[in-house]
Amino acid sequence: MNGDHYKVLDRLPSALEFLRLVHISRPVLILESPVNELAQFSDESLLQRMGQNEISIAKTPSGRADAIVYSEGGEYFAEPCTEMTTMQAFLNELTSAADTDASEVLYLQSQDGNVYRAEDFNEDLDKSERPRDSELKLLRDIVPPQVPFVTEALDQPPDAVNLWIGDERSVTSIHADPYENVYTVVRGAKHFTLYPPTESCFMERRLYRRAEYQRPRPGAPLVLRPNENSDDKIPWPSLVDPDQVPPLESMPVRITVEAGQTLYLPAGWWHYVRQSNDHTGKCVAINWWYDMEMQGSRWLWLSFLKGELGDGEAFSEEDDSDTD
Amino acid sequence: MNGDHYKVLDRLPSALEFLRLVHISRPVLILESPVNELAQFSDESLLQRMGQNEISIAKTPSGRADAIVYSEGGEYFAEPCTEMTTMQAFLNELTSAADTDASEVLYLQSQDGNVYRAEDFNEDLDKSERPRDSELKLLRDIVPPQVPFVTEALDQPPDAVNLWIGDERSVTSIHADPYENVYTVVRGAKHFTLYPPTESCFMERRLYRRAEYQRPRPGAPLVLRPNENSDDKIPWPSLVDPDQVPPLESMPVRITVEAGQTLYLPAGWWHYVRQSNDHTGKCVAINWWYDMEMQGSRWLWLSFLKGELGDGEAFSEEDDSDTD
Numbered sequence: 001m002n003g004d005h006y007k008v009l010d011r012l013p014s015a016l017e018f019l020r021l022v023h024i025s026r027p028v029l030i031l032e033s034p035v036n037e038l039a040q041f042s043d044e045s046l047l048q049r050m051g052q053n054e055i056s057i058a059k060t061p062s063g064r065a066d067a068i069v070y071s072e073g074g075e076y077f078a079e080p081c082t083e084m085t086t087m088q089a090f091l092n093e094l095t096s097a098a099d100t101d102a103s104e105v106l107y108l109q110s111q112d113g114n115v116y117r118a119e120d121f122n123e124d125l126d127k128s129e130r131p132r133d134s135e136l137k138l139l140r141d142i143v144p145p146q147v148p149f150v151t152e153a154l155d156q157p158p159d160a161v162n163l164w165i166g167d168e169r170s171v172t173s174i175h176a177d178p179y180e181n182v183y184t185v186v187r188g189a190k191h192f193t194l195y196p197p198t199e200s201c202f203m204e205r206r207l208y209r210r211a212e213y214q215r216p217r218p219g220a221p222l223v224l225r226p227n228e229n230s231d232d233k234i235p236w237p238s239l240v241d242p243d244q245v246p247p248l249e250s251m252p253v254r255i256t257v258e259a260g261q262t263l264y265l266p267a268g269w270w271h272y273v274r275q276s277n278d279h280t281g282k283c284v285a286i287n288w289w290y291d292m293e294m295q296g297s298r299w300l301w302l303s304f305l306k307g308e309l310g311d312g313e314a315f316s317e318e319d320d321s322d323t324d
Numbered sequence: 325m326n327g328d329h330y331k332v333l334d335r336l337p338s339a340l341e342f343l344r345l346v347h348i349s350r351p352v353l354i355l356e357s358p359v360n361e362l363a364q365f366s367d368e369s370l371l372q373r374m375g376q377n378e379i380s381i382a383k384t385p386s387g388r389a390d391a392i393v394y395s396e397g398g399e400y401f402a403e404p405c406t407e408m409t410t411m412q413a414f415l416n417e418l419t420s421a422a423d424t425d426a427s428e429v430l431y432l433q434s435q436d437g438n439v440y441r442a443e444d445f446n447e448d449l450d451k452s453e454r455p456r457d458s459e460l461k462l463l464r465d466i467v468p469p470q471v472p473f474v475t476e477a478l479d480q481p482p483d484a485v486n487l488w489i490g491d492e493r494s495v496t497s498i499h500a501d502p503y504e505n506v507y508t509v510v511r512g513a514k515h516f517t518l519y520p521p522t523e524s525c526f527m528e529r530r531l532y533r534r535a536e537y538q539r540p541r542p543g544a545p546l547v548l549r550p551n552e553n554s555d556d557k558i559p560w561p562s563l564v565d566p567d568q569v570p571p572l573e574s575m576p577v578r579i580t581v582e583a584g585q586t587l588y589l590p591a592g593w594w595h596y597v598r599q600s601n602d603h604t605g606k607c608v609a610i611n612w613w614y615d616m617e618m619q620g621s622r623w624l625w626l627s628f629l630k631g632e633l634g635d636g637e638a639f640s641e642e643d644d645s646d647t648d
Contacts, residue, residue: 024620296348
């Protein structure tokens with residue numbers, strides 16, 4: 001399972017080919033994507049579709065949301081300040097940030113199924129049972145609800161489909177998810193640094209007190225506020241920057257995903273993600289999360305490795321940290 | 325992975341459906357088989373095809389070939405006496421054994437790919453590279469060389485295809501193989517007692533000195549001769565009869581496979597097999613062995629469990645013990 005090699009596919013695999021890859025459980029770069037027209041994700045196209053609808057934008061001083069930060073002599077798991085704004089205002093800020101030296105880093109990362117949720121694939125639910133609409137519902141005509149070969153291989157629809165819009169200042173701290181992740185870049189590029197579940201020990205996970213960036217009053221700069229309840233801690237890797245300070249004796253898989261390409265990121269793999277801007281100073285991506293098979297040897301193996309982590313929270317879904 | 329339940333399919337699965345089952349890695353009973361006509365495996369049909377060609381028949385006093393036996397105060401891994409005879413003579417002996425109280429137990433179990441071998445699927449090999457012909461080559465017109473949905477799912481031909489002919493006196497001692505096993509009964513029935521790889525600890529494997537049944541002179545009864553080299557030992561479960569003396573706290577999966585039905589036995593599963601005669605006093609089966617995926621989490625998991633066994637020989641392919 002170790003080694004820094006990874007498979008590259010020229011085109012989208014068949015369901016059968018993909019299922020074989022799922023069970024080999026190594027990352028795969030696919031030089032195609034399920035998205036029909038990348039051009040449909042231009043600023044103009046996004047603005048035209050979203051109109052004046054407000055969306056949740058994560059804001060931090062550093063671009064390190066849902067990450068370990070040092071503040072007032074302490075270490076915290078810092079969650080971003082979330083503010084509502086229009087797509088127009090958001091994209092304008094990103095555009096100007098590319099030129100000016102903006103003070104805050106914005107990231108559209110509301111990955112609660114911000115385009116499609118599991119419930120959207122369940123016709124049996126009546127209206128009352130459905131959650132509030134996805135914030136980016138108006139983009140559904142350009143975001144494929146499913147990745148056909150994955151849905152067929154895993155015999156289920158996605159659990160969540162999300163759009164991500166940010167810039168090179170935003171970094172995703174290293175973590176692992178209990179989902180099969182299919183990740184397509186539509187503008188700019190994403191740089192993944194990946195470690196297999198077997199290298200969980202190198203993540204040196206610790207329990208961190210939660211904190212959140214808050215804005216004391218409109219116009220004021222963000223401040224980090226530790227959570228009132230000092231016992232509310234979350235297990236998180238203390239490996240802050242594996243690219244600058246790589247763990248010894250470990251072997252990351254480094255994959256850059258360009259616009260129009262797709263990464264298959266197997267469940268349980270640790271990932272650290274940086275991004276590159278397109279010519280307008282933005283990076284745009286879509287990911288489809290599918291539940292992993294919760295039985296059989298692969299699940300047992302991940303559970304076993306998870307158990308080894310001590311607090312047994314490697315893939316806890318309770319912690320609602322927003323992370324791609 | 326534990327529990328005594330198992331999936332039953334009314335019909336042969338698609339390649340995609342089968343691959344999902346492989347990765348759940350639990351036994352599955354399929355109420356169909358890849359064999360076109362069961363009638364083609366009648367005594368008459370087998371005799372007509374095999375003519376006077378000689379075949380290897382395993383003979384034991386007890387029906388327990390490749391099993392732990394107690395002899396002269398010692399415990400041995402007893403391999404059968406192998407003698408050459410014609411299909412006619414062999415089937416006659418089985419037929420009469422059903423009525424009379426025969427002294428020896430005969431079993432056609434030469435599972436070296438006695439119908440097809442991996443080399444038969446490799447057109448690149450020239451004649452010199454090919455092994456001697458399979459002993460039952462003349463039955464190839466009635467034994468399917470491959471199970472289409474398995475070959476497509478695993479993207480490879482079988483490693484070996486074997487025909488098995490015996491009677492209810494023959495029992496297969498519990499063991500595990502590093503192969504995906506697809507097992508079709510064509511006459512009589514087979515009774516499988518199965519334990520998942522996670523229950524390897526219950527097998528209480530020990531190292532046993534090898535011994536072989538030999539016939540001192542023609543017509544003489546078989547005697548068990550311990551191997552000259554007392555250091556030539558083989559790791560084998562000391563769990564001799566899990567049906568009569570089941571291990572405590574373990575949960576076997578018991579599956580009876582009737583004529584015309586097929587069992588998928590996942591790689592690494594421990595299996596103990598008894599058989600029932602058809603009306604002529606025989607049990608006939610075919611199995612297709614496919615190499616398992618030797619990378620990814622499932623392989624890691626089996627390797628991990630294997631390692632736990634101490635001698636690390638759980639799936640050793642060196643020991644050439646004949647076992648279905």
